[in-house]
Amino acid sequence: MTPADWQIQNIWLGLGITFAVFSLYYAVALFNNKKTANATDLYLAGRSIGPVVNSLAASSTWMSVATFLGVVALIQQLHLPFVYMWVQLILSVPLLVMLYGASLYRMEVFTSVHFVQTRYGRNTAFLAAGWMLLIMLMYMVGQFIGIAKVFEVLLGLPYTPSLILSALVITGYITIGGMKGATYNDAIQMVIMMIALLVPLAAILKAMGVPGFWFPPLGYGSLTDTLLERIPTFFDLKFEARFYLALFVALTIGTLGLPQLAQRVLTSESIKSARQVVPWFCLWVGLMFLGTYALGFAGVYHFALIGQELTPEAADKTTLLLNLAYNPDWVSAFVIAGVLAAGVSTIAGLMIGVATVVGHDIVGVLRPHLSEKKQLRYGYFALAGTGVVSLLVSLDPPAFLITSIFWAFGMCATAITPMVVLGVWSTRINVWGAFTGSLVSGAIYILLSPYVFPDFSVGAGLVAKLGFATSLISVPAGFILTILVSLVAERMKGEIAAQERGRAQELVEGMHGWAQVTRRRYDSSTWLLILAAMWAPILLWGLVPW
Template structure:
């Protein structure tokens, strides 16, 4: 095959599909959110979402356009190492529930930053909120890039036009719908995504000649022999052990700090419902993630064996290109509807998180007596402004749309996750340790990224540094160690005792775990804290040693 223009020849077909898709989303969003009268209604959807709906919504929020487009692009370029990297991410929401989701929900926290405010005080929560706004904007940036790429392919319009038109339509939909609309729409979007990804992939595999076309997520192995003959290094471990280890602090721990994922736990009608939603989430996400690997695998096969030519700058369009090459155009139009659904669902979570962080965790913290109606209106403004900022940042995008998303994971792992994890499970954690961990850890992570000070990048390997893997491996353990060391020292400084709330903190930690009595031995292990510090320092030193890339 030769290179194609990779866009629909009949743009009217694409316009109809997009119009119907957004009409559905706007109607569902408006109906779902019409009774919202408070910030709680806006951000938690009333706190009564059922398990299946929430499980679908969690999966949709997690999928994002990175799954539809970005993952397949990096599988095409990085091959198996990226598949191994992305598998780490599926652990996020179940771990959120196990490690702290239940505790924070029992406490009645809006967001993880709400917990940080109650646990460490106002100053620490504002610092965390500012970092989390940056995280959410960077995550939303990847979705905006994907939306622009999708519209570019759908209609043949310039990237910039697709960015502003598509971006503003989506920001408007999210602003209208709130969390109730976002959750109900996300459940619908997840169904659309699954069908529009897996079914057309089966048709592509059938056209290629593979026997496992009838269940793409698992039955694509018969392509392996021919593909390995053309690409013998596909399954090779191309990077040193340190690279594979670095995905744990960057992505697994990083995902624990993402505010828009944690917010989904709090929309459940009960703790039992939240746990049941995890089961649905894992099943649905596992199914579609497996299909994503199959799509990337099929792309490698098509380019190496079938002769499909894809320019490097078109790698993010792989899913759409495969459909244009092997399926009728009306199928590709439906696939694009699935891609748009993926971007919309994740953007909903990102922008709602930005709104909650600005209105609840900053404005209401600084102005606790602000009128509820005014704060409610400010929430809508914050959501809209966050979307516009993401659009503006996408004007000069990184080489791969998934880069900004993965970098955001690492920043969340440095500045948010340690404060929550240690704060939930160790009573001695205090505000001085929390602020030191967030500020120093966050500054180190940003400084060693290639986006700010390229000369300070740890490996010089564009993918490793750009995705935040090297930065997180250094900054995440430093953040954990600082939180514990500074807290331990300041708790024993008489001059600071009047500024600490030890007794209140101990009661808070006990209560969020469900205890009604306070016992000094619970959640107060010095041995556990020491082990965490030693391991953290060892990992940080390892990160500074040569990577051997």
């Protein structure tokens, strides 16, 4: 299959759609730039976003180029088992809001790293900031690679010029607009994504004779009998049970710690508004999920029908190939606008997240007496610098970065989520446990990666390459170490630990909204030991050779 098979033939369509969507994004960014007066405006949109807009923005940030390209490709290659991955991820925002989003909102923190600094101190915050920057860079590079491939299709340019052009254009509008501009642009991009996925898909399903074409998510069910006739093994589970448990451990628990989603909660105008984001988020993401499944199933059916075996590179372009086969070129161009929106919105959230960690959580800690004007200036520098670093890393990405998004989820579940969630719900978790659990479990996750010591990696073949199987070892280790080291340090440190525990009691109860502090709440070690015991068999199962 040559580029002529999947590139839009009319170059003016590509140029037109690119110019139109980015002109809109820049207009929104410039309008909101005038409303950015301080660091809270730059990083958290002044805590002024309503639930519907915020739910669209959170959904858009959560989506990525993978929604249109990688997910459809993996359904094409792996069939049903890959669908399970995306079932895990829809749990992320509801759990985030319930487990710590509202609590961090009451604290008026900017990020989860800001919470770590307040809860555990400066050194642990720097460790968390280091992990966050690594996680977000890995996630972002995957998005930049995907966007560059989209520009290849749109403009017919080679990879490197496509990457440079897309990175400069994206970095520009995000830096200008800050969080408020990014939020409204993300909401617009989510609407574009839903239309670009579902409307052309309806036409494809109608041409295939699918009864539920009028509501494309129904195509997911309408195609099942046909798929079974042509591919009897489509619904077979092709991996052992641990693969599916690893999906939950890495992707659901990992997504809890992702800063770009946490910041969406923190931009809400109130805690009530933050909670109202959840049902709207589930609606938007659910529609996109089911549409993506139907698109993936349609791709499997189409290529089985014509008897064509796709290469991995061609499978990434299943969405475009289907539209070129069943829809006119201008529809394909609009679909690509949806792909662009998916990638750009995720990059926007990640860039704001990186800039907040650098500008607020690192520079702000090292230089706490900076004026508001200088804080804002550092924030803009951090935003622009994030784009440049991501561009440089993406120019010649090593093989590791191809699966960087999956790897980033697992790292977040390992090194960030335990210290944040446990720190919100227990006063017995202290700096010694949080620092040790994060450092050791994070190191385990990296060392067991197939790209560091391949002979010691968890799993083999595709299971190893995806990277997240390691989380069955590192995530239990992170929770267990954080709990046990905290309880042991409490006994060994005596008076120092008692003072920290008293400070934690006041902080934790305040973030949960209690007006009066009492030693009885959030003070039990019993449930911590039960939680550690529940993780132990998962750790042992993860250690068994795959």
